[in-house]
Amino acid sequence: MTRRSCAIYGVGIVCASLLIIGIGLVVTQVFQTLIHNRLKKEITLTEGSRVFETWKNPPPPVFMQYFFFNVTNPDEFLVGAKPIVSQVGPYTYREYRPKENVTFVDNGTRVSAYQPKTFVFLPERSVGDPDYDMITTINIPAVAVMNKVKDSFWKSSMVSIWMNSLHVGMLMTRSVNELLWGFKDPLLSRIHPMNPEIDEYFGLMYKKNGSNDGEFVYHTGEEDFMNYGRVATFRGESELSLWTSEQSNMINGTDGSAFHPLLSKTERLYIFSPDLCRSIFMEFEKDVKVKGLPAYRFTPPRDVLASKEENPANEGFCVSPKECLGTGLLKVSVCRKGAPVVMSFPHFYLGDEKYSNTIEGLDPVREHHQTYLDLNPTTGVPIRASKRAQINILINRISGFPKTKFLNETIFPVMFINETVVIDDVSAAKLHKLLLTVMLVSNSPLVLVGLGAILLPVFIGLIVCEYKQKKSTKEDTSYSPVSNKEGDEKNGSSYVALTPVIDKS
Numbered sequence: 001m002t003r004r005s006c007a008i009y010g011v012g013i014v015c016a017s018l019l020i021i022g023i024g025l026v027v028t029q030v031f032q033t034l035i036h037n038r039l040k041k042e043i044t045l046t047e048g049s050r051v052f053e054t055w056k057n058p059p060p061p062v063f064m065q066y067f068f069f070n071v072t073n074p075d076e077f078l079v080g081a082k083p084i085v086s087q088v089g090p091y092t093y094r095e096y097r098p099k100e101n102v103t104f105v106d107n108g109t110r111v112s113a114y115q116p117k118t119f120v121f122l123p124e125r126s127v128g129d130p131d132y133d134m135i136t137t138i139n140i141p142a143v144a145v146m147n148k149v150k151d152s153f154w155k156s157s158m159v160s161i162w163m164n165s166l167h168v169g170m171l172m173t174r175s176v177n178e179l180l181w182g183f184k185d186p187l188l189s190r191i192h193p194m195n196p197e198i199d200e201y202f203g204l205m206y207k208k209n210g211s212n213d214g215e216f217v218y219h220t221g222e223e224d225f226m227n228y229g230r231v232a233t234f235r236g237e238s239e240l241s242l243w244t245s246e247q248s249n250m251i252n253g254t255d256g257s258a259f260h261p262l263l264s265k266t267e268r269l270y271i272f273s274p275d276l277c278r279s280i281f282m283e284f285e286k287d288v289k290v291k292g293l294p295a296y297r298f299t300p301p302r303d304v305l306a307s308k309e310e311n312p313a314n315e316g317f318c319v320s321p322k323e324c325l326g327t328g329l330l331k332v333s334v335c336r337k338g339a340p341v342v343m344s345f346p347h348f349y350l351g352d353e354k355y356s357n358t359i360e361g362l363d364p365v366r367e368h369h370q371t372y373l374d375l376n377p378t379t380g381v382p383i384r385a386s387k388r389a390q391i392n393i394l395i396n397r398i399s400g401f402p403k404t405k406f407l408n409e410t411i412f413p414v415m416f417i418n419e420t421v422v423i424d425d426v427s428a429a430k431l432h433k434l435l436l437t438v439m440l441v442s443n444s445p446l447v448l449v450g451l452g453a454i455l456l457p458v459f460i461g462l463i464v465c466e467y468k469q470k471k472s473t474k475e476d477t478s479y480s481p482v483s484n485k486e487g488d489e490k491n492g493s494s495y496v497a498l499t500p501v502i503d504k505s
Helices: 003-028 030-042 052-056 074-078 140-149 153-165 176-181 186-191 312-317 353-358 425-442 444-476 485-491
Strands: 062-071 085-096 100-105 110-114 118-121 134-138 171-175 216-219 231-234 269-273 278-290 293-299 341-344 372-375 382-395 410-422 480-482 495-497
Touching: 062 176, 074 171, 085 410, 134 140, 134 176, 134 410, 140 153, 140 186, 140 382, 153 186, 171 176, 278 372, 278 382, 293 382, 293 425, 353 410
Parallel strands: 062 134
Antiparallel strands: 062 085, 062 410, 085 118, 100 110, 110 216, 134 171, 216 231, 269 278, 278 293, 293 372, 341 382, 372 382, 382 410
């Protein structure tokens, strides 16, 4: 066997080996399984893991925006006219939320932590000065007190007299800072000496700057990557005791800051929100890209806040059978000390139209009022997010309080928040590098298949060339006897000459 033949056979063997091994690895997904298993081990809440430090102290900046609804026809509204509101905002704050007192429990399978939140005002991202900008809105302390005492004739009479003497009405005008961070309320101050449990101060974010919601205990994800970041207990409890059904009281999902790797478009993502006093779920909406990073967008569907008629599973969130609100609303008085607070999406987005039609000046728009999470499907890392929620007050006529006699039952919007985060450039660069590594390792069998495919035509070409060479050599070296008559006659002999053989057929 010549060297040329050996080379041809060698190329053929290498080509076949590359194709067989490469196709086998693609079919069995060996490399993809290896890299996925590696990700499952790396993305855990354990010391030294790839994500632990960023989980404790997230580097991307979080911004909290507050928008208020200013009543522009207060006198007309108080005598029964349709309220007209104008949106004022944003008033933007940088939110810092590092996790503190991080401690491993249950043999390291869970980790407990507190998450204090601190807010710093950003004038360059705001529409005005919160110390001087005034907002006219529903007098929430007065409405809360009236609802608290409405079942007692003597208490309601006393509170009504106090409200008149203190000139406390259904509306109040306060600065943005007072509405957010607290002010001393005259009615609450009158009640406080007789009932010390009632705080003299009121604010929508009162005592929330620098405070935390309580202790969270999270699953680390070591035992099961699907449990990565999932809330195990909140304030020492594995379920709530606020609602009327076992399902409604369940603490499901993460706190919204971490999600398991290898996300699927078909799964539901659950998030436990202390602000809503419940868990909600989100579903895949579409593919997006943020800073060149691929992401799945998950959003809460209408079912989350649907009425019990639309979604029977939500019946457990009715405070009582008589207090089941329509689609788009969640009454959270059970975790707001009995105050008639109702949560919704901004401008009653995804809610029944009757709620937004009751208030002039509301216009629900998906782009501005939808809550969403953009998650990288490979790692589960949040790339971009926007949490939007609206605080409303349920107002109506209350027996014993003449100030309410012209009021119609209304879900009155007070304020909505927009909490946003986008991955920072440094974290995005690190994630780009990680995703590139994952792609190269996962697709390495395709490289083998590609090399085999490149060598295949080379191998075929060599075979064809070898065949033609052999055929040419055979034609050039064929033999035929030739007579030399002159020689034969003289010498009585003959010789053999090299002549081409001519096919006469």
